[in-house]
Amino acid sequence: MEPELRHLRYFVAVAEELHFGRAAVRLRMAQPPLSQQIRQLEAMIGTPLFVRTSRSVALTPAGEAYLDRCRRVLATVADDVHEAGRIGRGEQGRFDIGFVSSAIQLGLAGPIRRFRERHPAVHLRLHEAYTAHIVDRLLNGEVDLGVVRDADDHDDLVGTTFATESFVAVLPADHPHAGDLAIDAAVLRDDPFVFFPRVAGERAYQRNLRPCLEAGYTPKIVQDATSWATVAHLVAAGLGVTIAPASISAVVPASVGVVPLTGTEAATEVQILRRRQDDRITSTGFEAAGRAS
Amino acid sequence: MEPELRHLRYFVAVAEELHFGRAAVRLRMAQPPLSQQIRQLEAMIGTPLFVRTSRSVALTPAGEAYLDRCRRVLATVADDVHEAGRIGRGEQGRFDIGFVSSAIQLGLAGPIRRFRERHPAVHLRLHEAYTAHIVDRLLNGEVDLGVVRDADDHDDLVGTTFATESFVAVLPADHPHAGDLAIDAAVLRDDPFVFFPRVAGERAYQRNLRPCLEAGYTPKIVQDATSWATVAHLVAAGLGVTIAPASISAVVPASVGVVPLTGTEAATEVQILRRRQDDRITSTGFEAAGRAS
DNA sequence: GGTCATCCGTATCCTTGAGATATGGAACCC
DNA sequence: GGGTTCCATATCTCAAGGATACGGATGACC
Missing domain, CATH: 3.40.190.10 (Periplasmic binding protein-like II)
Incomplete structure (x- = not known):
């Protein structure tokens, strides 16, 4: 049997309280199932994590070391969830912009600079290409935003006029x-x-x-x-x-x-295009940055 | 609701197979509950991890990043169980050293040998990587000691010059x-x-x-x-x-x-780095071993 | 172009196991 | 020795994880 994060959370609570009753209160559960889960964990590890007398609870050396590891794992798991969330919302990760070369002459540098200020955690990559290529790449996800000239209308894309x-x-x-x-x-x-x-x-x-x-x-x-x-x-x-x-x-x-x-x-007309379902602030926000210029 | 390791295990399986059916077989379960657990995970994170068409399954950028994190977490959890077991049996746990490859040429083998002599019960693990990666892993506890080149100063780390x-x-x-x-x-x-x-x-x-x-x-x-x-x-x-x-x-x-x-x-400069609060003899002693060489 | 197979999602039912309740027993206090 | 504290054991309940059956969409193949 494999441990679950539940076991680690319970173990950390008991290790910190050194008291099954108080740990159970903190975890908002009854004490017996807590004891049971800790026993399960000890069985999986193959060694006791606590020395219990009916008056006191103390960590074994193995428990001491394992406590440290568990705290790290729990912190990592929480961090990872947040990080993935940020990437999903576009606040972090990569962002690819395809643009036609003349967009630079028309002042694309301004919105790009503002984007970098606004989203410093995002790695911005710029790809110069033709309108038709950019639209293709936008549709298949290779780029997240297109700055294109006179693109054909497309159901899956929305755009605003840039210039x-x-x-x-x-x-x-x-x-x-x-x-x-x-x-x-x-x-x-x-x-x-x-x-x-x-x-x-x-x-x-x-x-x-x-x-x-x-x-x-x-x-x-x-x-x-x-x-x-x-x-x-x-x-x-x-x-x-x-x-x-x-x-x-x-x-x-x-x-x-x-x-x-x-x-x-x-x-x-030079337009800023994004996928219609793409509601990340990095994508939707770029249009506003464009208008502000 | 908080994720459980179950969610991570399922996610990794689907991400590796890119196919809910095959992943379910591998996990020895039916496909619908697998889909359900993945949906739960996505709800907890707040962003999709897969783009599903009824013909194909692909990772989103968030899923891509999360997959990497999940693999690490799962490996760590398994390692931690083994480590705690070893400590319970009287061995003294593991000690992870991250090092840049050139450290070997500069005589890292000596301190390593002395470390083994001094702490024969410790399971020493060596990880070759870049300085920047080692510093990250040192900070999040994946390694206990870093042998790095010209690392940036960091409040939570202390170091000595090795060469x-x-x-x-x-x-x-x-x-x-x-x-x-x-x-x-x-x-x-x-x-x-x-x-x-x-x-x-x-x-x-x-x-x-x-x-x-x-x-x-x-x-x-x-x-x-x-x-x-x-x-x-x-x-x-x-x-x-x-x-x-x-x-x-x-x-x-x-x-x-x-x-x-x-x-x-x-x-x-090649430096030996450890976490400032890490005062275990295994960590602090390594520096002395370095100087002795 | 129509049929078929594939594959993921939905709906419903079942079964496992996490958690609650009740109780017991050991240690410490007075 | 009675009382109190605190963890373990025993039994029960119910939520949730998992199974089964089915439906819809998409690409393949003839």
Whole structure:
């Protein structure tokens, strides 16, 4: 037979009181069953823990040592319960955020800093990726929060808007409109386009195309690239033009022209996404931190 | 309601099988009461330990952490029973020493032998681990003595110096300085470094960096490894160089160069640590054995 | 796509054993 | 020697742990 924590709790009580009657009172039970449980424990261990005369109770050396161990075990068990609870509530443990790179340019660092202050016991890990990948990883639990661009709606996810941006044209230095203050997307009708890959996120792709579609044409995409920074450099190298969220200006080389678009209401949105059932304060709280920025 | 060891045993079984049916077989009981006990445990903790679909069972992060704790508790409870039994039979219990591997090279075997001679009835158990882990285990009572490197100060622990070492450079055979009699850390400024993981012990990490910092640079760490022996072999394989306590020379492959460092007073210290309130002769006496060596 | 097998949960019943009550016996006090 | 204290023994009760039967959901297979 194996001991249960009950045996340890009873043993500690008797060892501390050195009196079965008082220990029973403290444990809110009668004295005989307490004696019985202690006997069971002694039988399991194979040695007496107390020397009893009918007038006094004292610990044996084995009992002395075992008392110390039992206190530790009981404290550990209680601690472990609390720790697991904290992890479950998100107050401790790991927290993984997937984000699109442009979120940094839009001020994601602030909410991240506040998160670290608010939850110092949480090990925060940041993963840069595409919107579509982040949504997948959010759904299968690889990340706990996604900061994404124009994600498709999903029943299991809820989100809030983190930032909204308009689109700008990015043109090589020698492009006729590179110095303009603003242009209409229509003027780029015949230009070759560099673009980001469609698999990065369907909705973001569609929204990014909108200025062109509204101007009545589908851009001729000659090349795609894996990040806006790369796109910008390919534009600089003369492969073509592009239309991108305004925050691209933070990563373009000096030699390219960044020109606001007129005649379109098209906009793109960076959102903070979490799983609908995920009610940990680390997840729900991040949105508030985002809004506060 | 408080958990019982039964709950922990059941939880571990399900966590290991990831299957309620098989776990129930292993526990020689029916599956429904097992599910019920797990639910009870989750209610007590306040957070789910498993995510169940009707096809699969998986641990939550909280469950993951709790599994580890439960295994420890169950092992401890079993050990404690045996220890108390031994004491009852006239043996003197167990004594657990946590030590960093390099302590062996520095002559820990001597004090250990003397300890055994002095306390033949004590069951001595040795646990190799990192400094940081040993300190944790010392504090929570899992070990009674720690032999650690450059531990952070702690109010509840007292320690004595066991050995002091200087640092040496460890270089691959084809490194230009591999045959030198001594070098300054500055010459390794541009070399890639292999290092031991920071989590092993913050203070040891800082001290180990000192020769480089004094030479005015932060080493470019390209790889870390879980033991100095591994580090040495990675150096031999040409991944980079390292700076390590002098005792690493006992575990380096023949093909690498071990070169003393000049121009630095940086040193590292191996300490014997015990709990401040622990005044058992087995604990306090070990220090004397250390000094005698 | 419909049937089947798998697997976890729910509902109900049963049985074990923890705990209560009553009592006994040894030690100490006066 | 009677009274008191205190732990052990004996018997009983009932809560709770465990078993059995069944249902619903999901993935597999033909």
